[in-house]
Amino acid sequence: MKRFTWLIILFFGIQQLVLAAPTAFQQQLEALPEVKAVQKIDHHPFFKEAYEVMIEQYLDHGNPQAGKFLQRIFISDYNKFSPVIFVTEGYAARGAERSTYINELCGIVEANQLVVEHRFFGKSIPEDLNWDYLTIKNATADLHRIYKIFQRIYNNQNKWIATGISKGGQNTMAYYTFYPEDMNIWIPYVGPVNFAVEDKRMEKFLNNVGTSACRKKIRDFQLSVLKNRDSIQPLLDSLVNAEAYTFFIPTDEVLDYCVLEYAFSFWQWGANCHEIPADTLPPRRQFEYLMKHSGPDYFSIEGTAPIKPFFVQTLKEFGYYGYETKPFEPYLRIDDAKGYIREVFLKNEPELKYDKKISKTIQKAVLKGGKHMLMIYGEHDPWTAGAIVPKSGSDAVLIAKPAGSHLTRINNMSYAQQAKIYMLLETWLEEDK
Numbered sequence: 001m002k003r004f005t006w007l008i009i010l011f012f013g014i015q016q017l018v019l020a021a022p023t024a025f026q027q028q029l030e031a032l033p034e035v036k037a038v039q040k041i042d043h044h045p046f047f048k049e050a051y052e053v054m055i056e057q058y059l060d061h062g063n064p065q066a067g068k069f070l071q072r073i074f075i076s077d078y079n080k081f082s083p084v085i086f087v088t089e090g091y092a093a094r095g096a097e098r099s100t101y102i103n104e105l106c107g108i109v110e111a112n113q114l115v116v117e118h119r120f121f122g123k124s125i126p127e128d129l130n131w132d133y134l135t136i137k138n139a140t141a142d143l144h145r146i147y148k149i150f151q152r153i154y155n156n157q158n159k160w161i162a163t164g165i166s167k168g169g170q171n172t173m174a175y176y177t178f179y180p181e182d183m184n185i186w187i188p189y190v191g192p193v194n195f196a197v198e199d200k201r202m203e204k205f206l207n208n209v210g211t212s213a214c215r216k217k218i219r220d221f222q223l224s225v226l227k228n229r230d231s232i233q234p235l236l237d238s239l240v241n242a243e244a245y246t247f248f249i250p251t252d253e254v255l256d257y258c259v260l261e262y263a264f265s266f267w268q269w270g271a272n273c274h275e276i277p278a279d280t281l282p283p284r285r286q287f288e289y290l291m292k293h294s295g296p297d298y299f300s301i302e303g304t305a306p307i308k309p310f311f312v313q314t315l316k317e318f319g320y321y322g323y324e325t326k327p328f329e330p331y332l333r334i335d336d337a338k339g340y341i342r343e344v345f346l347k348n349e350p351e352l353k354y355d356k357k358i359s360k361t362i363q364k365a366v367l368k369g370g371k372h373m374l375m376i377y378g379e380h381d382p383w384t385a386g387a388i389v390p391k392s393g394s395d396a397v398l399i400a401k402p403a404g405s406h407l408t409r410i411n412n413m414s415y416a417q418q419a420k421i422y423m424l425l426e427t428w429l430e431e432d433k
Contacts, residue, residue: 001386003225025049025077025153036070042099043076046106049112050182052097056151057119058127059133061141066133069119069126071142075150076102076113083111083159083429084150086183088143090167091307093242104411105163105187109425112154116146118171120309123208129347131312136174136358142169144179159429163187166406167310169375170318174358176373177365185428186373190406192386193362194319197341197354202321205385206263218266219327222259224279225290226331229255231283236296245300248347252333252336254296257344260323260337262294267380270405275289299344303393311345315352319359321382363388370396372428374421378404397424 005127022030029051030039036054043050053073060066085105087096095101096115106113117124119142120134127172147160154160158418161182164172169191195201207215225232229252236255247254265271275290295301304311316322323337342349366373367389373396377384380403390396398416410421 020080026051028153029053029075029124031150032152034145041074041097042248044100044102046102047076047078050223054123055146057124057142057145059130059138061138061145063368065116065248066415067126067128068086069124069128071119071124071146072117072122073146074115076106078106078110078112080112080154081157082183083109083161084154085109085111085113086143086147086162087113088162088164089118089121090169090171091165092119092124093117094122103163104409105161108410108422109429111161112158114146114150116143118168118309118431121307129395131352132317134289134309134312135318136313136317137178138231139171140175142179143175144182144403146184148177153180159184161185161187163189164191165189166191167318170362173362173373175377177362180365180369182319182369184372185425186433187376188382189376190378190383190408191375192383193388194217194321194358194386195356195359196319197315198322199319199336199386200322201385202264202382205382206267206324209380209382216264217273220279221276221286221289222328222330224277225259225286226256226328228283228286229331232287234288235284235287240296240300241289243297245296247296247300247303247344249299249344250333251296254299256328256332256334257299257323257337258290258294258296260325260327261298262290262322264382265294267382269404270380270403270407272379277381304345307407308345311341312349312352313339314341315346315354316422317355317358319354319356364397367391367394370394370433373397374399374424376408376410377401378406378408380404381406381408 002303029035034055036056039052041050041052053075054070056068057071058068074093085103087103093115103113119139160183162172162175169188171193172186172188233252233255237251240251271293275284298415320341326336370390375396375398377387379400379402390398401413410418
């Protein structure tokens with residue numbers, strides 16, 4: 001009996017050693033000189049294996065002497081001879097930590113997946129948090145270097161497809177601008193290219209999107225909340241205290257910004273016009289609805305801490321949107337919303353000067369080239385106001401989902417639009433690089 005017990009122990013011990021032994025793919029990763037750490041992770045069943053990898057990266061690609069930092073990527077292996085979906089994240093890549101994560105393009109073209117966390121976000125934060133190094137050129141150089149590293153595993157036999165969502169979509173277009181030969185196909189989703197810190201095109205868009213009846217309901221609701229401030233402000237203050245939020249501005253101004261943000265949020269996330277509360281409903285009901293769509297956490301120090309680098313980029317190169325205040329002036333506590341990004345999000349940061357040259361360079365690259373680029377947007381998403389619309393001379397293709405929001409993806413488009421996209425992908429994948 002004892003012998004049998006020892007045989008069982010020995011069997012399971014050997015089994016654990018076999019399971020713990022690095023696979024051939026893991027050994028390939030660990031052999032890359034730029035790779036400093038490899039951690040096996042749980043993965044979507046579509047893939048064979050997946051890893052979190054830390055790569056040594058330059059702080060400033062134009063000046064290697066400035067130092068280095070570790071940048072996180074996630075690699076999920078499907079087949080060494082299949083295409084590679086190269087995800088150009090705009091923020092932290094926390095979504096890729098989940099065992100359920102798979103980019104929809106992997107399933108469409110049966111591909112491997114490589115997700116790159118954006119510099120200065122998540123686990124890719126340098127010890128020297130110098131905003132001078134947080135530039136679009138450095139971020140795209142990160143992508144280029146990572147592509148070159150992983151070409152040693154997925155070589156020229158593979159087709160590479162760069163893709164990103166929202167700010168990640170901006171990243172995809174910027175990557176194309178500076179390294180157009182890296183990828184075979186470029187698919188940015190809902191990615192705007194802005195030309196000002198407070199790009200007026202978004203305000204114009206909000207005054208024309210959807211139906212006039214729905215826009216009126218939104219405006220009436222905003223006015224009703226502000227007119228009921230005496231009843232709603234205590235509810236907001238109570239919520240703020242319960243969540244221990246802190247701000248750079250007074251909480252009565254926080255309510256102003258929640259109301260102003262609501263219209264953008266409504267269309268961005270595809271809210272239902274029929275659910276907007278009437279002004280005859282009690283203030284508490286109006287408050288609960290407002291918090292569902294535009295809460296104070298977005299304007300709080302705690303809520304924005306993980307994406308602070310985003311607002312820095314906004315003031316430097318990416319740009320953002322402003323708020324139309326004129327219809328609400330008699331009821332607002334703020335004088336106006338000009339310069340709100342610094343006032344609300346970056347109060348204590350050094351002055352940052354906006355430079356739109358990069359955005360213009362991206363626009364020019366897409367309009368004069370755009371080979372194998374598919375830009376996906378939602379018709380009602382305010383960020384679509386910042387879309388680069390292909391003209392004669394551009395090979396780029398833009399497909400917008402009717403009434404679509406910022407959540408527009410290929411898998412929630414109509415069958416006709418999906419068929420068009422599949423045809424494009426099949427054609428482009430068969431062409432030589």
